[in-house]
Amino acid sequence: MRGKRGSRAVQDKPRKIKRKGVIRRAAAILAAAAALFCLVWAYPLLRSHLVMSVYSAQQLSASVLRDCGMSIRIPIADGWYPRMLVFNADGFAAWSGVDARMTVLYTFGAFDIKTRASSLYDPDSDKYSAFYGAYAVRKEDGEFGFREDGALNLDEITQSVRYDDTQLVLATLGCSEPVFEVERIDTTPDAVCAGSGGWVRIDAALRVSGAAHAYREDRLAYLQYGAPPSYAGEDFAETQLSGRVYAKYFPEFDCTVMMYCLAPSMNTVDECDTQALQKAEIAALK
Numbered sequence: 001m002r003g004k005r006g007s008r009a010v011q012d013k014p015r016k017i018k019r020k021g022v023i024r025r026a027a028a029i030l031a032a033a034a035a036l037f038c039l040v041w042a043y044p045l046l047r048s049h050l051v052m053s054v055y056s057a058q059q060l061s062a063s064v065l066r067d068c069g070m071s072i073r074i075p076i077a078d079g080w081y082p083r084m085l086v087f088n089a090d091g092f093a094a095w096s097g098v099d100a101r102m103t104v105l106y107t108f109g110a111f112d113i114k115t116r117a118s119s120l121y122d123p124d125s126d127k128y129s130a131f132y133g134a135y136a137v138r139k140e141d142g143e144f145g146f147r148e149d150g151a152l153n154l155d156e157i158t159q160s161v162r163y164d165d166t167q168l169v170l171a172t173l174g175c176s177e178p179v180f181e182v183e184r185i186d187t188t189p190d191a192v193c194a195g196s197g198g199w200v201r202i203d204a205a206l207r208v209s210g211a212a213h214a215y216r217e218d219r220l221a222y223l224q225y226g227a228p229p230s231y232a233g234e235d236f237a238e239t240q241l242s243g244r245v246y247a248k249y250f251p252e253f254d255c256t257v258m259m260y261c262l263a264p265s266m267n268t269v270d271e272c273d274t275q276a277l278q279k280a281e282i283a284a285l286k
Helices: 002-041 043-061 064-068 092-096 154-173 266-277
Strands: 070-073 085-088 100-108 131-139 180-193 196-209 238-250 255-263 281-284
Touching: 043 064, 043 085, 064 070, 064 100, 064 131, 070 131, 092 100, 092 154, 100 154, 131 154, 131 266, 154 180, 154 196, 154 238, 154 255, 180 238, 238 266, 255 266
Parallel strands: none
Antiparallel strands: 070 281, 085 100, 100 131, 131 255, 180 196, 196 238, 238 255
């Protein structure tokens, strides 16, 4: 009897080893499948990070910042895309009639894991149609955003924000007739921003075309924002935004810097101001 039981035990060992091997392989396959699913699901966000990091580096190398020997570092606030991107607005001079070069630093609402797209598209989000960052503008003759007597040139400053929102954002999303109307402006001289005084703060109430629209065809802009999620409302319906701009001319760089934020409410603007704009650093390139 002992011999028979021992024999069976010996025979059972290979079976147990085989079962363990099968379980390990099944677990590995399930883990690989889960990883693949996560990778495919997160692909729009991963693609955005890869494409925009390379493109922004290229843009930065030929930017107004490089020409001026200046660096602008802006922290990422809560709920925003985790990179500060760079774009040279080469069409600004022809569009505005102002002989100036402009580089835009910007970020937008973070990606929603459910929709796999930026909250930029979500009318219910506090980041709807929202952006923040900085404009670096160098004018051929004079100080951009300021008149010869040092007074604020609101027309030039408004033109820079309007060009960004209507031409660099809305037009690239397919909005053929973007709206950008300034309904109210309040200015505060001698404001503090980015660790220094001497800024002019401009708060504004805006009526603009929103970013929400139905997907119809692939667009290059979707590489960074993701494709718009399902939407049954009016494409690019008008919405209210609050805006804040800090403007200051830096003679050592011969450049005007405008720190800015656009968002659905002034509460979001204030939060962005505290977490990002006030903590920005402007310095000479090393």
